[in-house]
Amino acid sequence: MRSLASLTSLLAIATAGLIGLPSVAAADTFRFTAIPDEDESRLVERFSKVADYLSDTLEVDVEYVPVKSYGAAVTAFRNDQVQLAWFGGLSGVQARRLVPGSQALAQGVEDAAFETYFLAHASTGLEPADTLPDSIEGKTFTFGAKTSTSGRLMPEHYLRERFDAAPEELFTRVGFSGDHSRTIALVEAGTYDIGAVNFKVWDAALANGDVDTDKVDVIWSTPSYPDYQWTLRGDADETFGAGFTDRVRQALLSMDDPELLESFPRSGFIPADNDMYAPIESVAENLGLLR
Amino acid sequence: MMASGDSRPGLLAGDGIGARLARHSLWLIALALIAIPLADLEILSRDPWAELGRMALGLALPDLGAIETPLQAIGLTVAVAFWGTLSGVVLGLPLALVYSRSRWVRAASAGVRAVHELFWALLFLQVFGLSALTALAALAIPYAGIFAKVYAEILEQTPRAAQEALPEGTSRLARLAYTELPLAFAQLAAYTRYRFECALRASVLLGFVGLPTLGYQLESAFREGRYHEAGALLWLFYALIATLPWWAHRRLLLPLGIASVTLLGPWPEIDGGLLWRFVSQDIWPRALLTGDISGLVDWLMGLPALVTAVANTLLLGLLGTVGALLIALALWPLASRHFGNPLTRGAGRGILILLRSTPELMLAFIFLLLLGPSLLPAWLALALHNGALIAFLVSRHAHAIEPGMAGLPASGRLAYELLPRVYPGMLALVYYRAEVILRESALLGMLGVATLGDIIDDAFQMLMFDVAFALLVVTALLNILVDALARRLRPCEPPIDDPCLR
Numbered sequence: 001m002r003s004l005a006s007l008t009s010l011l012a013i014a015t016a017g018l019i020g021l022p023s024v025a026a027a028d029t030f031r032f033t034a035i036p037d038e039d040e041s042r043l044v045e046r047f048s049k050v051a052d053y054l055s056d057t058l059e060v061d062v063e064y065v066p067v068k069s070y071g072a073a074v075t076a077f078r079n080d081q082v083q084l085a086w087f088g089g090l091s092g093v094q095a096r097r098l099v100p101g102s103q104a105l106a107q108g109v110e111d112a113a114f115e116t117y118f119l120a121h122a123s124t125g126l127e128p129a130d131t132l133p134d135s136i137e138g139k140t141f142t143f144g145a146k147t148s149t150s151g152r153l154m155p156e157h158y159l160r161e162r163f164d165a166a167p168e169e170l171f172t173r174v175g176f177s178g179d180h181s182r183t184i185a186l187v188e189a190g191t192y193d194i195g196a197v198n199f200k201v202w203d204a205a206l207a208n209g210d211v212d213t214d215k216v217d218v219i220w221s222t223p224s225y226p227d228y229q230w231t232l233r234g235d236a237d238e239t240f241g242a243g244f245t246d247r248v249r250q251a252l253l254s255m256d257d258p259e260l261l262e263s264f265p266r267s268g269f270i271p272a273d274n275d276m277y278a279p280i281e282s283v284a285e286n287l288g289l290l291r
Numbered sequence: 292m293m294a295s296g297d298s299r300p301g302l303l304a305g306d307g308i309g310a311r312l313a314r315h316s317l318w319l320i321a322l323a324l325i326a327i328p329l330a331d332l333e334i335l336s337r338d339p340w341a342e343l344g345r346m347a348l349g350l351a352l353p354d355l356g357a358i359e360t361p362l363q364a365i366g367l368t369v370a371v372a373f374w375g376t377l378s379g380v381v382l383g384l385p386l387a388l389v390y391s392r393s394r395w396v397r398a399a400s401a402g403v404r405a406v407h408e409l410f411w412a413l414l415f416l417q418v419f420g421l422s423a424l425t426a427l428a429a430l431a432i433p434y435a436g437i438f439a440k441v442y443a444e445i446l447e448q449t450p451r452a453a454q455e456a457l458p459e460g461t462s463r464l465a466r467l468a469y470t471e472l473p474l475a476f477a478q479l480a481a482y483t484r485y486r487f488e489c490a491l492r493a494s495v496l497l498g499f500v501g502l503p504t505l506g507y508q509l510e511s512a513f514r515e516g517r518y519h520e521a522g523a524l525l526w527l528f529y530a531l532i533a534t535l536p537w538w539a540h541r542r543l544l545l546p547l548g549i550a551s552v553t554l555l556g557p558w559p560e561i562d563g564g565l566l567w568r569f570v571s572q573d574i575w576p577r578a579l580l581t582g583d584i585s586g587l588v589d590w591l592m593g594l595p596a597l598v599t600a601v602a603n604t605l606l607l608g609l610l611g612t613v614g615a616l617l618i619a620l621a622l623w624p625l626a627s628r629h630f631g632n633p634l635t636r637g638a639g640r641g642i643l644i645l646l647r648s649t650p651e652l653m654l655a656f657i658f659l660l661l662l663g664p665s666l667l668p669a670w671l672a673l674a675l676h677n678g679a680l681i682a683f684l685v686s687r688h689a690h691a692i693e694p695g696m697a698g699l700p701a702s703g704r705l706a707y708e709l710l711p712r713v714y715p716g717m718l719a720l721v722y723y724r725a726e727v728i729l730r731e732s733a734l735l736g737m738l739g740v741a742t743l744g745d746i747i748d749d750a751f752q753m754l755m756f757d758v759a760f761a762l763l764v765v766t767a768l769l770n771i772l773v774d775a776l777a778r779r780l781r782p783c784e785p786p787i788d789d790p791c792l793r
Contacts, residue, residue, distance in 0.1 A: 040511045065421070068501035068510070071752040072416065079420040079565065094754055140335070146752045173335070175664055176739060182514065190337035191663045289753055 029061040030054070030240060033077070034086035035070045037148065038201055039181040046263035047086075053260055057251040060240060069178075070147045074098065083236050084248065089114075089149035089227045089280040090289065096274060097290075101234020104274050105245070106252040107226070108266030112276075114227035115199040116150045116158075118220040119187045124194070126219045132162050133219075139193035141171040144183050147289065148198075149227050149280060151180055155196035157283050158222045181205070188216040204265050226280060229272045309711055312718060315782055316616070323613035330606050331741070332670070335663025342661050349518025350525065357520035358508060361527060363554075368504040368531070370551035371423070371497065372490035375430025377548070379490075380483060382431060383438025388463055390443035397440075404436035405770035406763055407734045408493040409652070410744075412500050413751050414763070418569050422559040426502050430490050441482055449474040488535060492650045495528060499652065499737075505531075509653070513660060532648045574760035594758060595746045601769065604742040607666055608729035608773065611673030615728065616721045618678025619685060623717075626686040629694065629709060630701055643686075646679035651731045656738055664739040672735070673728055681720045685713050715782070722781040726774040733766045743769075 032054075034047055047064040055062040065082050067073045070091050076082045078098045087095055096102045120126040124139060144151020159167055167174045175192060177183040180201035187195040188211065199221065205211050230252050237244050252269050255261065261268060284290040303314050336342065355361075386396050412429035419425040446467075453470040472479075498506025505528055512521035539547065578586030624630045625639025646654075651672045658668030694708045736744025743766050750759035 039515045041515070041517075067421065068499070068507070069752065071754065072421065072501045074754065075416055076420055079418070079559065079562065081420040081422075081559070098754070146749060178514070185516070189342075191335045291755070 028239065029063050030058065030084070031063045031065050031082040032084035032086070033065045033067050033073050033082040035073045035088050035091050035145075035148075036067060037070075037088065037145070037151070037179050037198065039179070040066070049260055049263065050255075053255065053257070054248075054251055057254075058244075058247055070145050077102075077231070077233065080233065080235075083233045083239070085231055087229060087231050088147075089225070089229070089277055090147050090153050090284050091149075092229050092231050093277050093281045093284065093290065094147070095231055099233055102231055103234065103245075104229040104231050104272045104277065105249040106269040107229040107272035107276070108264060109268045109270055110200060110266055111227045111229060111272075112270065113224035114150060115224055116155045116222045117197050117199045117202050117218045118155070118222075119184065119195045119197055119202070119216050120219045121187050121190045121193050122215050122217070123190060126194070128217070128219050131220070132159070136194060137163070137170055138172055140173040140175075141167060142175040142177045142183055142186055142192040142195045143167075144177055144180050144196065144198070146176050148180075149225075150198040151183065151196055152176070153280070153284055153287065153289060154222055154225050156287060160287075184211060184216065188212060190215070194219075200265055226276050229277070230269070308715065312715060312782060316718060319613055319616070323610055326606055326609055330603075330610060330670075331665045332667040333663070333665045334667065335665060336661065339661045345516070346518050346521075346657070346661070349520075349522035351522070352519055353523035353526050354519035355523045355527075357512075357517065358523055358527070361524075364498075364503060364505045364508060365527065365531060366551065366554040367502075368491065368494045368506075369547075370554040371426040371430065371502075371504060372487060372494040373548060373551050374555060375427050375494065376434060376483065376487045376490045378427055378431035379434025379438050379486070382435035384442060386435065386439035387442035387446060388467060390439050391447065400436035400439040401771050401774075402436070402767050404433045404440070405730065405767035405774075406433060407730050408433055409496055409500060409734055409737065410747065410763055410766070412497055412502070413747070413759070416500065417573075417751075417756060418566050419559045419561070421501055421503075422557055423555040424559055424561075426494070426497050426504070427555075429497065430493055434486060434490070437486065438483075442479060445475050445478045445482065446471050484539075487539065488532070491532065491535070492648070496650055496652055499656075506653075510656070513657060529645065529648060533644075569756070573756040576757045576761070590757075594761065595749060597746070597762075597765065600736070600741065600743045600746050601765070603666065603740075604729070604732050604736070604766075604769065605773075607669055607673070607732040607735070607740070607742055608725065610666070610670050611677065611728040611732060612721060612725045614670060614674025615677035615681060615724060616718070618674050619681035619717055619721070622679060623682035623685040623689070623713070624705060626683065627689050627709075629689065629692075629704060640683075640686075643679045643683045646675050647683055649676065651676045652734060652738070655735050655740070659738055659740070666740060669732070669735040669738075669740045669742075673731060677721075677724050677728055681717060681724065684720060685717050688716060689713050719781055722777045725777040726770065729773045730770055733769070 032047075032051070034043060036043060044064075044066060047066075051062045051064045065076060067076060070088070073082075073085055073087065074091055074095045077085050077087075077095045085092075085095065092104060096104070118132065120136075126133065126135065143155065146152060156167055159165075159170065163170055171194075173192075175186075177186050177192075177195070180198045183195040183197045184202065184205055186192050202211075202218065206213070230248075232245055232248055236248070249271070253271065255269055281290065303310055303317070358364075386400060389396050390400070408429050411432055412425060415425040415428045419428070449471050453474065454466060457466060457470065494504050495506040495509070498504040498508070499510050501507065505524060509521060509524040509528070512518070512524060572580065576587060576590045578584075578590050622639070622643060626636060626643050628636065630636075631639070654676055655669045655672035658671050662668045689709055689712075692709060692712055694704055696703075696708060699707065733743040733747075736742035736746070737748050739745060743762060747759055747762045747766070750756070750762060
């Protein structure tokens, strides 16, 4: 019966604990997240530095919140667990639809004209070309994350445009690797014959010497489309004071430390607005990824 | 000696329990063999052996220093498991008291426990975000359903004499406090303890959907090929499970509870409007809310490839169940006192405990990295984990058996003395486990295997919560259906009663 008594006292403590604990989210810390599009070690390194920079510039406590999936980034934004996020084209559209009043503040210089590279394993014998060859039919194929713009939405769009068929009809197997680093690794290992990858992640991996180009190389690149952007919640001014939105935008646009920018990797940030992403929105609606 | 043809029974003929069970098992295996060509069991990666070698090296040379904040991750893992289980008890115990009287309570408990903890986590993530509340609710809700059922069964079995001595009109609560609880406390406590161990494993897995428990870093390290760090995390996990009897000792529970409550966090700011919108609108198809029948039909037609996903889930469930039977059959002698020497038994028991302690999802995830995303890695994971669990119980059960025929070789001892005695129990255990295997089959889709979990994850990623919710309901119904089927097909009651099965 002694255990019963201890159980009862535990319950009392639990109740007291649940009521008495301060809510962490109540403190006025400015939090941001980013879609997990690459190896996590890179993401944490990248965004901890950005948090320091924003904290110095905005004179508020800034914290980076890591997440496991694109969906979780959008959910954190929707639940006000983060107020700012580095989204992809599609995840940004999803987030701004869920949180009315939120706006795209800035995009990378490269995001105005972003591209997807199609990679192929050497054993396929596929060569770089101006259009995707018919011989990719019957191969295996991997996208990146399910709601990635450069890893899923746009490559699927251009595949359908070129072959007038769904990827599942075109390839013998279609997979989702989860992120761009993993897509490169899977095609390099030959698990999939072909993969679609964010061109900036590929370029960075190549520059770092992380890729064996005897095993995997680019065979085609898509036409350009708008992609990544910083999106801020509409109620940021209410929480952090009038003019906060403009200060955040200014802080992002004036980020010029090569070390910070290189880790994105972008050469700088330029202004963006919600309307720039209308093409992404309509492509996503056509593919049934948005409704 | 010549036997006359008509007096010797055919190999599998006759009404004896042995022949009956043998026929039953062979039918089951035949069914699985027929199903195999329907399953996608391709090995996709070109060089799984090289990758396996790198993983083994990582396990052999774990790099503890590479883990960031291991204590924090362990602390949160334990805290979530502890408070999740306790919340499950608080919610489940009252339900257990009315369990036999209320059909609604029974149906609701069956419904909530038919949905896997991780699916609950995905649902709660939408309203409570990456917070302690999401983690606790993901464990507490399904466990409430499990506790309601199991507690009710335990209370039912308490001797009646004490209750009959109570005056008429004694309240249900008084009856519980004065007659049932004192008699059943040891059993209730033992089951709760087992559930805590399950909660610990589930808590680790919550890291796979983004809550910062041990599984968070484990998933990243394995996926990104940092195998020395992954190895260290895996050993940390095994150490946590293996030392459970010491750190979760009865006398330490109170300090453990108090200490761990401070580790829970962060607590979300609950947005009532958002929560209400989610419950009243987001999870229901819009056509249903507006009463638009033709719109509802369109919505139903628009549901993703449901038939394929259900078929694959059932297929994997069947293959996993039969695989578990074969693995159990092959492995149980490894840990049994009737075979081998102390060294082989020690090793055998070690392997069984390791496989039993590693959750299916984690095994499947590792096999998937090695083999690529077909049903094969999921099948291996289900068969090995559940087979090892059953083998462990069977070898423990066989411990009490004294072989009567002296001088038999090991093979004879197995075939003539032990197997006939343990097999009925083993088969019954497999049927008991079928429900769990099916629940896991659906879940493994989250890793990219083509079962229900795959399209559920799709729907959550695309923020189509109505579709996700409908698919979760389908998953739960499928599970309840298969559970009922397994009950009917089960050849006999399991003589081995163990909480691990429920």
